[in-house]
Amino acid sequence: MAGDRNDEIETALHKHLAWWGLRHIESDAAYFAWQREVFTPEDFAALHRSIEAKRAAASGSSAEIAFYDLTAQSRFIPALYSQRYEYYIEVGSRIAAQLESAQTILDAGCGIGLLTTFYAKHCPDASVVGIDRSPVSIALARQRAHDLGLTNVCFECVDLDQQVPAEKFDVIVATHVLLQAEQDPGLPSCDWQDFKRALDVHAQQTFEQRTGLGLRLDRLGGALASHGRMIVFEKTRQLARRIPFQRALAARGLMLLLPPEPIRYRSIEEVTDDGPLYVTGLAPSSNVLPWAESPEPDGVPPLNVEQLRSVRADQDQPLYENHGTSAQQAWLNLPTKQVVDQVTRTEADGRQLHVEWGRAGEFVYLYCANTFDQRQLVVIEPARAAMVETYYREILGEQSTSTQGALG
Ligand SMILES: C[S@@+](CC[C@H](N)C(=O)[O-])C[C@H]1O[C@@H](n2cnc3c(N)ncnc32)[C@H](O)[C@@H]1O
Known part of the structure; x- marks a missing residue:
């Protein structure tokens, strides 16, 4: 899939991020200096309190919504969201390359619409919908879409845990939204001597319930046209999370259409490996790929x-x-x-x-x-x-x- 990313898309995405005020900053020192210019001590305190409350709370709690509401204040956007600059480039350019034939696109958990507005710009003939449960994020997304002069995108405040999207879509995109329960270790292997996970329906259901993954996937699956594709990217680098995530997709009839692509990006100086980006679809196709459940090569030289x-x-x-x-x-x-x-x-x-x-x-x-x-x-x-x-x-x-x- 790497070949599907093209320079034109990436160049356009850099311009789009600049329009949002984001900068590609590579050193912690420069980044913290910028933050100190923008945030008051009260801002820092409020952000830290909100991060702590979000960490302590269960997935789907009001603390999580409050966190995304707080971080969607427009004066925070450039300095806060620049941490994710490379994430937006790596994820956004790959996804945009997959959208070109779609007429209707849903970006589920779109946040402030930073990538959603890019998808809408990139696919001017498509109709794009962004949904998120953070009202402040949705208000900002609407304002920015208006400022960008986009007429093919709309934003709705929808909590996927409570509501079903009303329409059907050709492509559903969900990035960093389905498996937000970052502390959840996933499913253990059968034994310390191997990496296999038993086909344990109860353990799988428990994982899907406690992380909220099952309900969200059910809701999105119901909003996908029968020929549609779902593009998902979550924090599933560890096999213990990746296997139940893949099994949850497979159980809803979502088949793998392209080789999963591991994505690596830097958040300022820290290198992050989140796990693969998956392009899946419901329609049977001769080109369906198997879901792999073995560890990826780790690049360590073998013992000699x-x-x-x-x-x-x-x-x-x-x-x-x-x-x-x-x-x-x-x-x-x-x-x-x-x-x-x-x-x-x-x-x-x-x-x-x-x-x-x-x-x-x-x-x-x-x-x-x-x-x-x-x-x-x-x-x-x-x-x-x-x-x-x-x-x-x-x-x-x-x-x-x-x-x-x-x-x-
Ligand atoms: C980490 S942000 C990701 C935003 C965007 N998808 C991206 O890739 O940059 C997670 C977003 O998902 C939203 N979210 C989480 N659970 C949701 C749910 N059940 N329904 C709607 N939005 C949800 C949050 O409000 C937040 O804006």
Whole structure:
């Protein structure tokens, strides 16, 4: 799908963001300086209070709406929303490229309409509707659409958790709106030794209910024309969230029409990987793709024992370190493993944790794995075995009892 993004769309989107007053800022220092020019101490305090209240509240609460109402004040827009500059470019340009044949487009959870107005500009022959449950966001979106002279877009204050959109649409776009429950860890794997999730209808329903995903997807599914497409993008980088998200789409008959595209962008200096953007559709098509449930390649080089022998020992660096999902394969590939100590236990939050350390040939290793897909493998030279044992005990929350490496 990367080929579908084109320079023209991106250039137009940069211009559009500039019209909204957004700037592409790359350093925290410059960004904070700008914020200090714009926000009074009272503004900062109000924003922090609102962020805290939103975090503490359940999805769908009035605190969430109040947060989006507060951040939709027009004097806040340039400085606040510039944090999302790259997000808008990465997501908006890809989506706009997919809209060209649509006559009717719904942007669900459109916020202040920053991207919705771009879609309307980009598709002048289409009729575009933006809905959101934040009244202040909708008021601002209407004002800005008017200022832009757009006549093919309208905005409605609709809470998807309460109401069903009245019409049917050729394309429904939902970005950062269906799975807002950011703290929700998702579904654990069956076992710390694999990444598979059981086909557990009850666990899936519970996930969809507690995050609000199920209801929102049902409502949007009902508003999609039978030939329509739904384009969705949520915080689903972790497999534990991605799998139930994909299953929720599949259960509503939404089939994958294009390869999912992982999207990476920077929020000022921080790199964010949210998970893939999906283009899905209801109509059966010969080009339907399978929903993948395996981890994506993590880019960590595989373990090569021969190479380890030639790595020069450095006091601070392990010979090999892998914090990605591929650590599991590297651990399986360790030669002549002899476990010195291991624990598998269930943590207070229900996740299963496995930690082990031992000898592998002439090396010492430490391996941790849990049912939320976290893996860690560290391989070091035997002279530093005591360090591995100390680390092992720290992970288990125990006091270290060793002063001498058991393998040393
Ligand atoms: C993170 S913003 C994303 C805005 C926009 N889609 C984007 O990609 O920039 C989330 C928006 O979803 C809206 N929202 C969340 N749940 C909603 C619901 N159930 N019905 C309507 N809007 C909702 C919020 O009010 C907020 O404006």
